[in-house]
Amino acid sequence: MTAGQQSRAGVVGLGMIGAGVAVSLARSGRPPVTYDIRPDAADGLAGVPQQVGSPAAVARSSDVVMVAVVDAAQARDVIGGENGLLSQARPGLTVVLLSTVALPVVRELAQLCADSEVAFLDCGVTPGDKAAENGMVAIVGGARDAVDAARPVLDGWARKVVHCGPVGAGMATKIARNVITYGSWRAVFEAAALARGAGVDPARLAEVVDSADPDGRTLLQLLRLHGPDGALPEAVGRQIEPLMTKDLDAAHDLGAALGVPVPLVDIARAEAGRTLEVGEQPPPEEDQLHDFGLEMMDQVYGPGFSSTLRDRPADPFLDETVGYLFAQVWGRAGLSVRDRRLLTLGVAASTGRAELIEIIANGGLVNGELTADQLREAVLHLAVYTGWCNATATHAGVTAAIAANTPRSQGASDRQEQK
Structure with a gap:
């Protein structure tokens, strides 16, 4: 290409x-x-000439070639196959891969091009339905000089070109962007299920979201809160964490009350600390263990559970129960309270002690961690492992806990239906 000559463009793959x-x-x-x-893929494409006979022919007549094929196998064939781009490529050609493939494939194709003295850019694109309107964002990875050389062609079809870094960076950014898209879809699914379960038309939920956040800034707010070093300031995380956990607890409780599974809510709640980059709080000092243990007991078994242990005479067994078992074991961050409850329920089921089962099951119901149906399912599962005799006591304890947490009117209604 001589000075002042316009870069010639090529496209291989004429899907959407x-x-x-x-x-x-x-x-x-x-x-x-x-x-x-x-052979007729170019027919009807406004202003696009009739297609040539092979990728090699595209390479002979182009300076920058966009490859928009379906998968890695097609990309390998189009670029490095018998009649692929590299078979007729000359030094200075730039190959721009628009297909979404795994990062090892991106690096493999980049090396293949480098061996032929051909520049390579990986380029995720979005949104695909705007491709014919010069409306896509080009998410580019590759050397800066290669991006600059291809820029006139990229600008010819993309409304914005974002250079994300070296080879592979464009694809990684596109994949990460997809996580936001599909992850948010799951969040919307669970939110709509909660609204619908509570008798609310999900359209009203959409109206609230659109009105409160018309520009969608909340979705990416966490990214914008990160500092220049790429980390979320700890003070910000600690400020947000109580609100985040409170709101997610409320969502979990609503799901439990409505019988609506919300696994994403539960994961978000369990991972709140890591999401906000808040490290584990330092363990309580020795003189704080007792009070912390009592607070943990109430968190495990419900408000007021520890009241009988406050202001009592010293007792070595009870002191260790509060100061060690609850303060230093139940209080650890490695497992959630719900996880530890299920483990404890399994051990208690092997003892045949219905009263212990009732206490454990009651805490799960009070905290909204387990529904009545989930506890009944747990009884059947544990019966297989602990034996039917022990399971009789497990069933009795679970049934008592469910009855204690079932409003009388609902219990009477359930009994009437059973008749």
């Missing part, structure tokens, strides 16, 4: 994205050379 890229390039005054395994 490739066809859109070709149309946008033609509209910008840079009609591309194209190829697709379907």
